[in-house]
Amino acid sequence: MAKIKCNLNINGKNKTVYIHEDKPLIFVIRDELGLIGTKLGCGLGQCGSCAVLIDGEKKNSCNILAKDYQNCKITTIEGLQTDKGLNTIQEAFKHFNAAQCGYCTSGIIISLSSVFLKKNDPTKKEILSCLEGQLCRCGSHASVMKAIDELKAS
Amino acid sequence: MNSFHSGPSIKLYGKLRNWFNFDKNNVLQVYSGKIDIGQHISSTLALISSKITGINYDQVEIIKLDTDISPNEGKTASSLSVPDSGSAIKAASFSLRKAFMKYSLKTLNVNFEDIVFDNGIIKDIKSNKSISYWDYAKTNEFNELTIPEKFDEKEIREFNYKNDHKVEIKTIHDIVTGKYEYVHDMIFPKMLHARIIRPPNYFSKFIKFTNNIDQKINKLDIKIIVKNSFLAILSTDEYLVVKYLDIIKQNIVWEEVKKLSEDTVYNSLKNNDKESLLVKSGGEAFYENIPSLKEFKDKKYTTLTSEYKKGYLMHGPIGPSAACAIFTDKKFTIYSHSQALYDLKLSCSEYFKIDPNNITLKFRPGSGCYGHNGADDVAFEAAILSKEFPDIHILLKWTREDENCWEPYGSASLNKLTGVINDKGKIVYWSNEAFSDTYMTRPSNTELHNFISYNFINNNFTKHKSTPKTKAHMGIHRNLDPLYDFGENRLVKNLVHDLPLRTSALRTLGAFSNVIALECFLNELAKTKNIDPFEIRINHLRDERAINVIKNLKDHMIIDIQIGGAYRGIGFSRYKNSAAYCAVGVELKVHDDLKIKLINAWISVDAGEVAYEDGIKAQVEGGFIQAASWSLYEEVKFDTKEIISKDWDTYKIIEFDNIPNIKTSVIDQKGFPYLGVGEVVAGPAGAAISNAIAEALGQTVKTMPFTKEIITKELLEN
Numbered sequence: 001m002a003k004i005k006c007n008l009n010i011n012g013k014n015k016t017v018y019i020h021e022d023k024p025l026i027f028v029i030r031d032e033l034g035l036i037g038t039k040l041g042c043g044l045g046q047c048g049s050c051a052v053l054i055d056g057e058k059k060n061s062c063n064i065l066a067k068d069y070q071n072c073k074i075t076t077i078e079g080l081q082t083d084k085g086l087n088t089i090q091e092a093f094k095h096f097n098a099a100q101c102g103y104c105t106s107g108i109i110i111s112l113s114s115v116f117l118k119k120n121d122p123t124k125k126e127i128l129s130c131l132e133g134q135l136c137r138c139g140s141h142a143s144v145m146k147a148i149d150e151l152k153a154s
Numbered sequence: 155m156n157s158f159h160s161g162p163s164i165k166l167y168g169k170l171r172n173w174f175n176f177d178k179n180n181v182l183q184v185y186s187g188k189i190d191i192g193q194h195i196s197s198t199l200a201l202i203s204s205k206i207t208g209i210n211y212d213q214v215e216i217i218k219l220d221t222d223i224s225p226n227e228g229k230t231a232s233s234l235s236v237p238d239s240g241s242a243i244k245a246a247s248f249s250l251r252k253a254f255m256k257y258s259l260k261t262l263n264v265n266f267e268d269i270v271f272d273n274g275i276i277k278d279i280k281s282n283k284s285i286s287y288w289d290y291a292k293t294n295e296f297n298e299l300t301i302p303e304k305f306d307e308k309e310i311r312e313f314n315y316k317n318d319h320k321v322e323i324k325t326i327h328d329i330v331t332g333k334y335e336y337v338h339d340m341i342f343p344k345m346l347h348a349r350i351i352r353p354p355n356y357f358s359k360f361i362k363f364t365n366n367i368d369q370k371i372n373k374l375d376i377k378i379i380v381k382n383s384f385l386a387i388l389s390t391d392e393y394l395v396v397k398y399l400d401i402i403k404q405n406i407v408w409e410e411v412k413k414l415s416e417d418t419v420y421n422s423l424k425n426n427d428k429e430s431l432l433v434k435s436g437g438e439a440f441y442e443n444i445p446s447l448k449e450f451k452d453k454k455y456t457t458l459t460s461e462y463k464k465g466y467l468m469h470g471p472i473g474p475s476a477a478c479a480i481f482t483d484k485k486f487t488i489y490s491h492s493q494a495l496y497d498l499k500l501s502c503s504e505y506f507k508i509d510p511n512n513i514t515l516k517f518r519p520g521s522g523c524y525g526h527n528g529a530d531d532v533a534f535e536a537a538i539l540s541k542e543f544p545d546i547h548i549l550l551k552w553t554r555e556d557e558n559c560w561e562p563y564g565s566a567s568l569n570k571l572t573g574v575i576n577d578k579g580k581i582v583y584w585s586n587e588a589f590s591d592t593y594m595t596r597p598s599n600t601e602l603h604n605f606i607s608y609n610f611i612n613n614n615f616t617k618h619k620s621t622p623k624t625k626a627h628m629g630i631h632r633n634l635d636p637l638y639d640f641g642e643n644r645l646v647k648n649l650v651h652d653l654p655l656r657t658s659a660l661r662t663l664g665a666f667s668n669v670i671a672l673e674c675f676l677n678e679l680a681k682t683k684n685i686d687p688f689e690i691r692i693n694h695l696r697d698e699r700a701i702n703v704i705k706n707l708k709d710h711m712i713i714d715i716q717i718g719g720a721y722r723g724i725g726f727s728r729y730k731n732s733a734a735y736c737a738v739g740v741e742l743k744v745h746d747d748l749k750i751k752l753i754n755a756w757i758s759v760d761a762g763e764v765a766y767e768d769g770i771k772a773q774v775e776g777g778f779i780q781a782a783s784w785s786l787y788e789e790v791k792f793d794t795k796e797i798i799s800k801d802w803d804t805y806k807i808i809e810f811d812n813i814p815n816i817k818t819s820v821i822d823q824k825g826f827p828y829l830g831v832g833e834v835v836a837g838p839a840g841a842a843i844s845n846a847i848a849e850a851l852g853q854t855v856k857t858m859p860f861t862k863e864i865i866t867k868e869l870l871e872n
């Protein structure tokens with residue numbers, strides 16, 4: 001099976017990888033680049049645990065091909081942190097211990113980032129809309145909602 | 155003398171060195187036999203030890219369970235993590251502090267008034283000499299010191315405390331930055347990724363590959379393992395495994411040895427062979443004649459009967475189960491998120507006929523765990539594959555479809571109730587018959603058939619017949635015995651055989667359906683006499699703590715004005731009649747399209763002494779949300795050939811758009827034993843939702859989940 005050259009911009013850095021052309025983005029992020037914060041959940045684009053930002057928009061990375069996103073800015077959970085520290089959403093999640101097992105958490109933070117990085121005070125409708133398809137099984141929703149309330153208040 | 159009991163773990167591991175390690179500078183490492191499955195146990199245990207030893211919380215580290223070094227505290231299950239490990243670590247920490255203090259004063263030759271004690275270091279004010287725990291740990295005394303099995307409660311009282319400052323849980327920084335390593339994320343040189351090639355159902359025998367697919371794939375540096383009907387695919391490239399798994403599945407012939415099911419599960423629950431046991435006060439089950447239902451003919455009595463039904467529920471962690479294993483130098487090392495690592499060790503020892511000392515199980519976090527899920531199966535399967543490829547790590551992950559179709563579910567159930575209430579509103583007779591499959595199929599060294607793949611390896615497609623468990627509040631009859639005083643009880647546990655799907659322990663076992671049936675039927679009886687739901691509960695309880703929790707709930711619900719068009723319901727339970735007490739109130743709306751919108755929830759909980767209040771809140775609020783999901787959305791669907799609920803489109807769970815505002819009140823009982831809270835909320839939550847829906851519709855919906863389709867069907871039937 002031939003491999004293709006694929007140039008990706010992930011977390012502000014240009015990366016070149018040689019991959020099978022039908023390789024989904026998640027396997028490139030995790031296996032080729034070692035960014036394990038993006039989680040493999042259903043592999044069907046249904047649970048949101050693999051969510052990443054592509055040009056600022058949330059997208060599940062398990063059912064899209066890496067080669068199709070060569071001219072885009074891809075951000076994973078690891079890329080939200082800056083030299084100044086955690087981003088405001090990560091800080092709010094820390095403050096409220098907004099996770100249980102935590103497997104879904106990076107996807108939820110990424111998802112919220114797609115809204116809060118554009119707008120300081122999004123509406124409840126906008127927040128719930130971005131959280132559609134972000135599944136959590138442990139029931140961390142209540143603490144996540146508290147973190148969101150703090151974000152809105154700040 | 156009131157005593158604090160160190161608990162069962164200290165009886166087995168009575169030395170300080172069993173619980174503490176001071177090898178790392180300025181870090182107190184604490185061993186526990188319990189694992190952090192998202193219930194924040196590592197933070198709660200660290201808080202307990204920190205408070206007592208005086209070492210800062212940030213410097214207390216709970217070591218991940220490793221069967222070579224950790225105490226065997228049994229399973230991380232049944233809401234016993236804090237009662238068992240918390241009590242043990244409290245006792246060990248207190249013994250350590252006491253012994254260290256005595257040793258330091260003697261060595262420094264000073265009195266207590268002459269020292270300062272700060273963050274694990276004792277300093278003589280005059281001489282400036284100091285001794286730390288880390289110094290003390292090097293002594294023979296530390297090495298040999300035995301922890302008492304009980305203490306005078308007065309002596310330990312100053313360390314009974316409610317943590318009232320914000321604590322950052324041990325795992326949260328790594329979780330929010332994506333650094334928290336799950337077993338799914340492990341990586342080793344030359345590691346092989348693996349998936350199991352699953353058949354259509356439990357009763358499928360492998361016949362052959364078609365189109366020479368196995369040979370074609372082998373040329374691609376992808377390996378296939380075939381052991382009778384146990385098949386797996388492996389490669390160093392995870393994506394190739396995923397890709398070719400689908401291709402192989404389309405080129406394979408299975409023989410259907412038997413159909414998955416022949417009838418609806420509720421018909422099977424009623425009609426199949428069963429074993430019926432009498433459950434008595436105290437919650438134990440006995441092989442005794444089941445008395446006939448009593449009749450109360452006097453006009454002052456009102457008799458009601460009712461049936462409540464619940465389908466199969468799945469654990470459904472967001473990340474499917476996974477395990478990593480290596481077989482090298484005739485020894486296994488297995489990384490797993492199983493709740494039962496020590497049992498797994500013995501099971502592997504039995505299967506591979508290898509000394510248990512040559513098998514090490516190491517805990518690595520998995521995605522949410524709510525009982526006996528796929529974790530044990532996947533670890534066993536990873537071990538089998540690792541034996542085929544010595545010296546190479548095997549990382550085996552289940553797929554979403556594997557998890558949905560092959561995990562052991564929480565059993566479907568049916569409760570038949572009869573109750574008699576007199577003209578004064580007193581319930582004088584109560585009959586509850588529970589019909590269900592087993593909740594107890596965890597694998598062990600004597601029950602290897604409980605590993606799903608063990609049967610495929612042996613081409614054995616006979617469903618193993620379970621035997622009823624009889625101990626108090628086990629499985630099907632958990633919380634069947636009411637805490638209420640209902641006069642005369644008739645309680646029957648029915649273990650129904652030959653039900654279609656694989657079942658085992660899912661959070662609360664039978665308590666979820668038993669408590670819902672109890673609490674909803676109680677409301678039905680109350681309605682016949684126009685008695686308020688709070689009043690009927692309080693009137694039938696003698697346990698002051700139970701009454702207090704219900705009153706606490708009422709006080710909190712009264713403060714919030716009921717929203718127009720919304721309806722309220724309540725539920726109560728003491729888990730296993732011996733763990734935490736919990737009362738739940740729910741406010742919801744039933745929309746015109748019969749969709750249920752949750753608006754508010756109130757939770758009152760008494761879990762004994764509070765070690766970490768936010769931890770308790772996280773557990774009960776998370777448990778509430780999971781139970782709401784079970785109640786409103788969830789049921790495993792299947793037909794004669796296969797399970798249909800293969801993914802999140804075909805098995806719906808709750809999402810962020812239906813999370814109510816939750817207010818939780820934790821009642822602190824200083825000096826009382828820790829009572830686990832992992833499971834207590836589920837039954838009362840489901841009951842509160844059901845009772846609120848009943849208020850909205852004017853009738854109780856008796857089949858779960860409360861979907862538009864089921865509600866419509868029941869409304870039409872009445």
